[in-house]
Amino acid sequence: MLHRFRLRILLQSLTLFLLGPPCEGSSLGLTVHVVPLESDGGKTVRAHFSAIAPSPCPALTGLCAVGEDCLVHPTSLPFNGTKPTPGWCVRQWQKTVPSNYKASISLGSNREIYVSMKAGPTVRANSGRLNQPAYVALPPPLRARVNCPHHFYLSVKDLDGDRVRCRFAQPDQGECVSCTQHSFIELDEEKCMLTFTGNAPAGQYFIYLMAEDLIPEPKTSQATDNTPLSSVPVHLSLTVEESTSSCIAEPVATGETPIKDSTLFVLPYQETKFSISFMSQLESVSEVVVVGPPELYRTDFKSVGPLSTMTMAWVRSENKLARLLPICFAANTMSLQSEARCVWLYQREMGALPAGTELKCEKTEMTLVLPVASLTNINVSELQLNSPTCPVAYNSTHLTAHIFLNGCGTKTVHSGSELVYTNTLRSVRPFTMVSRQPTLILPLACRFPETQVKGPQYKIGMPTEKETFGKFRFWIEFHFPGEGPLGKFTRIPKFRSLHILPERVRREVESPSGIIITSKSTSNISTNSTSSSGAIGSKIEQLDLHVMSNCSINRAELLVSNCIESETEDFAETNPILEQGCATSNSTLEIVTTLSNSKVYRLDLSNLEAKGSMMYIQCTVNLCITTMPSETCPDLCTRSISHRALINSVFTKTYTIRSGPVSLVVTTPAPSTTTPVNTATTTTKSVATTASSSITSVTVAQNSTTSHAPEQTSSMAAGVILTTISIFLQNIFLY
Known part of the structure; x- marks a missing residue:
């Protein structure tokens, strides 16, 4: 009898421990974007980690050991927020690891993150190429309120066009450690949608998922065995707060805010810029929290009455980041949070320049010389710079263009300590023309060190x-x-x-x-x-x-x-x-x-x-x-x-x-x-x-x-x- 009593007390204590507040070792979110390496047939992958840690933010030391193919991404514009208290920050790094990988990663002195993934190698039968695991965007820490049901959509993409499914991580498969599946969290696996039922006391809870990619199949009356090609981890946190306001009072995205899951294509040295705005009738927005790629600029945050706006911009410079880069953002008030919305930056792959191509960068212009013989099946007469007012000359052997740095549609962007002048030579056809002929998109860039750039173009003085x-x-x-x-x-x-x-x-x-x-x-x-x-x-x-x-x-x-x-x-x-x-x-x-x-x-x-x-x-x-x-x-x-x-x-x-x-x-x-x-x-x-x-x-x-x-x-x-x-x-x- 005494033995049963002690066993019951032990089980109750264990249940309270699992349902109670998380230990200091927990993170507030984690995703891993996996890129198989062709050099060894996909046996190793470049894993891009994004983790959200509670404040105080942990140091970046210890993530990379000496001799490892590892890179930590420091940023001059860190991603952080104040809600939920005591605040949080994002840490990002990339590391070459085996395709099937399990490890406990130390993030600072008191943060241990357990990661488990299965990424192949798998050669696709339809293309003969290595399979690319699914990408899942990491939202800012999620917030909800007691007795207020809420849906949380995860933004997912797959470069191979596969179907992406999300499921709870399984501890018996070694996919997580001490990962309790909460009764008040439901998951639609096919839509990757979490539902908070509202039936939970105030507190902070953790959700451990695995995202899998599956080859799309036509709908048939007979179910077939469709084994996942890969599985990657997704860790989320949900903070449930007390509130007396309406369950439908959250801030709402308005205006020119990009629609969720939209994709923005980015050329080399191209600046991608967009604005977001929120309407919050009940409480003023105190912060717009963002999780995105390193060196994502966020400027002009304004919050006046029910309105708030912010502008974001990213310049694609030379980088070793993944091809798909998510940007997720949400508006926080004192007790409310908007729906987390994500957009994706797609770094277009560019082929090698044709042999004999020359681009000379001078003080006032850049000069392009391009062999016509390299432009197979390209109609040279359709080629045009950013501005059609600057002519593109060509003869039977070469195409030549003189591109002014302060004209011809040339754009100026900042990349680190450099000022980059960019233009694009591309095929331009009438809107009424439909053609199967290939088109050309050739980004052009001249980079100048900061010390060589003079005048108001580099730095603009703003009034105080x-x-x-x-x-x-x-x-x-x-x-x-x-x-x-x-x-x-x-x-x-x-x-x-x-x-x-x-x-x-x-x-x-x-x-x-x-x-x-x-x-x-x-x-x-x-x-x-x-x-x-x-x-x-x-x-x-x-x-x-x-x-x-x-x-x-x-x-x-x-x-x-x-x-x-x-x-x-x-x-x-x-x-x-x-x-x-x-x-x-x-x-x-x-x-x-x-x-x-x-x-x-x-x-x-x-x-x-x-x-x-x-x-x-x-x-x-x-x-x-x-x-x-x-x-x-x-x-x-x-x-x-x-x-x-x-x-x-x-x-x-x-x-x-x-x-x-x-x-x-x-x-x-x-x-x-x-x-x-x-x-x-x-x-x-x-x-x-x-x-x-x-x-x-x-x-x-x-x-x-x-x-x-x-x-x-x-x-x-x-x-x-x-x-x-x-x-x-x-x-x-x-x-």
């Missing part, structure tokens, strides 16, 4: 925030209606009703006392300024929240994305007032003014969540200038907002301004004057940097004496209730 917007600051003030520096606007106010986010509308409708204010309805907030005062100890009914800036640049506009209130100074518990520029209830209306550098909001304190005698306010703000005088900065709270509004505008960093205590009850008479606060001098201290998403966390502390909010008792006592501000620098938006 101070040069664009001048010296400015933000602050918050509270006044009774009709009082303060903007009293002429608030005394007899003209209200601009703010939309309420759809999620908030649903909650208000469900509330028996909920009153929804739309652009066509009238406000139930009184405009009588005397209603804000009363007997000592009584509640103040209305206050005007002034969000202000002293920026005096023409066309500069103040944008207020979010405001929250809290009963405590540490903002441990908060309630929203504005989200994505929209009101969160019928207790907030915007007062129209003629000033572009200030915003005023009428707060109905009787309907706010704050129930104590004090509150604190925190808002996130930006300054914006459009690139064209005829355009306007984005209206954050509108259904017609477009990501083009971000692209066509210049923004400051996002600042978070925080108030001091604001009294919500009538106490004692206020002083007749208020003490001015010097906020002209600031000191800046950098505390953290996240390079992958261009987010810099900096604290800007005001060099001033802290003041307290005056206690107001009468509408006759006009004054500033708060003058103390704290500014936190969050996101860099300036071009």
Whole structure:
């Protein structure tokens, strides 16, 4: 009996261990792209590893031993992210290993990754070539929420055109170690689609898969034995988080974002560039996380209200990377994640240059000489450079082209410390012509070391925030209606009703006392300024929240994305007032003014969540200038907002301004004057940097004496209730 009891306790402990949080040896994701080597008939392969490690990021030492055919890919633009906490980074390397390979790989001092793969060698009967194992794109660490079912599609490709199937790794086959198959994770093997049922407690879980390629077969009524040609490992992580928001509130890709699983073909020294954008109605996007090939550039990350954009670019230089290169990206907010979307870069194979071909690189032009005899079955009259304005001359023996570096459609790209001028000679036919004749695509490139390149073409000086917007600051003030520096606007106010986010509308409708204010309805907030005062100890009914800036640049506009209130100074518990520029209830209306550098909001304190005698306010703000005088900065709270509004505008960093205590009850008479606060001098201290998403966390502390909010008792006592501000620098938006 005692033996059975001990055995039961042991089994329960083992179950809790397997279902509990992973040990420090776990990674947050892993894929291996396998390229069989022709030199030994595929007995060895070049394995391209991509692994995601939790922060702090492990060192790259130890991955390659002396004498091994091994290469670690350091990058000046590392892939990392902050969600899930404590953050993560990507490590990439390539190594020549046996085609059938099992090993425990040390990633840093406390990370052990077990890898098992079967990659042949297999010679394909239909082509006589070595089989190419399947490619699986590695997404950023996956996030989901308790009780919110979610599908996760894996992006897969196969160079041989084989069917790709995904299955759970089998520990009895030596494919994984301590790999529990969770009951709340389902797998569609044919679609390589994972389904999270939602029935899991908050925590971090690991999923171990094998991706297999199978020769496509026609659909028949009789099943046949189709043995996989190869199996490669795929490790994923899923972080399940608590959340009170809707299960369909995740950010959504919009605009010109490439469709998922799309393929972009890349020639040598060609720059591939595309932009992605997301719409997030509930929470602002804090980062766009990316996993891609080394030296993938990510620039111009902007997140203003519900919109966020980022541009990515990659230059194909000489490299030993795999032919197929996936780029996977997702948008993270504080508690939400968009669908992970992947696109593929296909490095086109290029044949050897014809004998006798010459390309001379000079200071102002490149000269191409190409033997016509080498262009078998090519119509020389159809050959054209990037720009048809530059002629291509030819005779019976040679083709000659003089290609200007600053014309002829020549493009300039950066490759490491070199500046590369590129053009392409290709066959160009009328759209109406259909021909079976071969075509020519001949990339041309001239490379110049950085030290030889002069002038603005190599480095372009971008204006700083101070040069664009001048010296400015933000602050918050509270006044009774009709009082303060903007009293002429608030005394007899003209209200601009703010939309309420759809999620908030649903909650208000469900509330028996909920009153929804739309652009066509009238406000139930009184405009009588005397209603804000009363007997000592009584509640103040209305206050005007002034969000202000002293920026005096023409066309500069103040944008207020979010405001929250809290009963405590540490903002441990908060309630929203504005989200994505929209009101969160019928207790907030915007007062129209003629000033572009200030915003005023009428707060109905009787309907706010704050129930104590004090509150604190925190808002996130930006300054914006459009690139064209005829355009306007984005209206954050509108259904017609477009990501083009971000692209066509210049923004400051996002600042978070925080108030001091604001009294919500009538106490004692206020002083007749208020003490001015010097906020002209600031000191800046950098505390953290996240390079992958261009987010810099900096604290800007005001060099001033802290003041307290005056206690107001009468509408006759006009004054500033708060003058103390704290500014936190969050996101860099300036071009």
